[in-house]
Amino acid sequence: MNEFVETLLDLEWHEPQRSYDVVIIGGGGHGLATAYYLATRHGMSSVAVIEADYIGSGNTGRNTTIIRANYGIPESVRFYQHSLELYSTLEEETGFPIMHSTKGLIWLAHTEAALRAERARALMNQACGAGTVMIGPDEVAELCPQLDLTGGGRYPVLGASYHPGAATARHDRVVWAYAQGAMRRGVDVLPHLPVTALLRDGGRVTGVQTADGPISAGVVLSAVGGNVTTVGAMADLRLPIRTHPLQALVTNQYSQGFGPIVSDSELLCYVSQTARGQMLMGAEFDSQPSYSRASSFEFLQSVAAKMTHLLPFLRDLRVLRTWAGICDISPDYSPIMGFTGVDGLLITTGWGTWGFKAIPAGGEAMAQMIATGTPPPLIAPFALDRFARDHAMADQGSAGTR
Ligand SMILES: Cc1cc2nc3c(=O)[nH]c(=O)nc-3n(C[C@H](O)[C@H](O)[C@H](O)COP(=O)(O)OP(=O)(O)OC[C@H]3O[C@@H](n4cnc5c(N)ncnc54)[C@H](O)[C@@H]3O)c2cc1C
Numbered sequence: 001m002n003e004f005v006e007t008l009l010d011l012e013w014h015e016p017q018r019s020y021d022v023v024i025i026g027g028g029g030h031g032l033a034t035a036y037y038l039a040t041r042h043g044m045s046s047v048a049v050i051e052a053d054y055i056g057s058g059n060t061g062r063n064t065t066i067i068r069a070n071y072g073i074p075e076s077v078r079f080y081q082h083s084l085e086l087y088s089t090l091e092e093e094t095g096f097p098i099m100h101s102t103k104g105l106i107w108l109a110h111t112e113a114a115l116r117a118e119r120a121r122a123l124m125n126q127a128c129g130a131g132t133v134m135i136g137p138d139e140v141a142e143l144c145p146q147l148d149l150t151g152g153g154r155y156p157v158l159g160a161s162y163h164p165g166a167a168t169a170r171h172d173r174v175v176w177a178y179a180q181g182a183m184r185r186g187v188d189v190l191p192h193l194p195v196t197a198l199l200r201d202g203g204r205v206t207g208v209q210t211a212d213g214p215i216s217a218g219v220v221l222s223a224v225g226g227n228v229t230t231v232g233a234m235a236d237l238r239l240p241i242r243t244h245p246l247q248a249l250v251t252n253q254y255s256q257g258f259g260p261i262v263s264d265s266e267l268l269c270y271v272s273q274t275a276r277g278q279m280l281m282g283a284e285f286d287s288q289p290s291y292s293r294a295s296s297f298e299f300l301q302s303v304a305a306k307m308t309h310l311l312p313f314l315r316d317l318r319v320l321r322t323w324a325g326i327c328d329i330s331p332d333y334s335p336i337m338g339f340t341g342v343d344g345l346l347i348t349t350g351w352g353t354w355g356f357k358a359i360p361a362g363g364e365a366m367a368q369m370i371a372t373g374t375p376p377p378l379i380a381p382f383a384l385d386r387f388a389r390d391h392a393m394a395d396q397g398s399a400g401t402r
């Protein structure tokens with residue numbers, strides 16, 4: 001038995017109590033990280049994380065594990081840079097191996113317009129504390145010798161932005177790092193217990209209804225990924241979120257030595273190599289809103305065509321597995337964190353295709369907000385009421401989608 005499993009065997013799983021100070025709906029990365037930071041940073045352990053399925057069964061256990069801070073607006077760069085830094089010490093802090101690996105990320109440009117966009121990104125990143133630089137084709141080739149710089153004759157590489165701090169971490173281990181850290185400090189993690197309704201007293205949310213009965217709470221936080229509009233509707237709250245599937249695939253093993261994460265700002269696809277040597281790829285989300293987790297042949301065909309133009313060796317590999325998650329996409333492609341206008345109900349949502357990298361900073365900030373009743377400056381710009389105030393945090397170009 002490996003060390004990873006052994007450290008989990010002594011965890012104590014409890015039956016639900018009838019009341020907690022804080023109930024978090026959703027045992028994905030954001031829900032568990034918030035619980036962990038409530039316990040570790042604020043000494044709050046009357047906290048339950050209620051998960052419909054097994055923990056990490058949502059997008060957190062389905063993503064392509066990329067951590068980066070090279071966003072396009074100052075508020076996001078600062079937020080994701082902080083998250084990137086928290087990730088780099090998470091293993092040390094939790095004592096749990098998350099297989100964190102700094103790889104660097106190359107964002108390829110094939111046209112002058114894309115080069116200009118990447119240059120603007122690099123300058124913005126530098127101004128806000130995230131290291132991103134422009135590199136030419138020769139440096140791209142040095143970092144990733146497997147790339148065909150002609151792009152199969154169709155997509156020549158004119159240059160790229162390079163973000164050396166980008167990393168990956170094993171997603172299910174991140175889930176368990178936070179879960180075990182929270183549970184050891186008295187948080188109850190309650191899997192296989194769907195929340196079916198919110199308890200209300202007048203306009204205030206006072207708890208949740210589950211198959212095991214009602215559970216009352218001082219504060220309820222919704223951290224349910226693509227299901228957020230369903231939970232919002234339980235409090236008659238209409239949210240500016242659409243749920244779209246996002247697919248990914250892995251191939252069989254390729255010899256180790258594919259160093260960086262390679263992303264493409266125009267073809268909207270990306271690839272990295274896992275610790276096992278598999279090539280892990282993704283693309284933009286499906287345009288049709290849906291709760292379906294089915295993979296499609298169209299996705300496979302489109303990613304394969306784009307990727308083999310850039311990386312011809314991929315033609316000799318086999319696709320082992322494809323899968324999908326359901327993503328909570330906001331109108332401005334930025335997260336929504338904080339108050340909802342419904343007393344007693346907070347949300348962390350709008351994590352779309354980009355929320356794995358945000359788990360440490362999002363969890364830490366939401367914990368601070370719950371403990372103090374005030375949004376910390378790092379997340380204040382991401383409040384839900386920004387849409388009513390015409391203060392959208394538009395950053396579609398950083399989300400790797402059209
Ligand atoms: C294929 C794919 C690739 C991705 N790649 C990346 C990437 O490389 N980098 C990156 O930063 N992000 C990536 N993402 C996005 C990232 O995975 C998500 O934004 C992030 O995991 C969201 O975490 P979460 O905790 O908010 O939601 P989730 O992990 O989805 O957790 C929500 C949980 O709530 C539970 N739940 C729902 N309804 C209820 C209910 N009524 N009662 C109780 N529980 C409920 C669900 O079962 C689920 O476990 C990717 C996503 C996908 C699908």
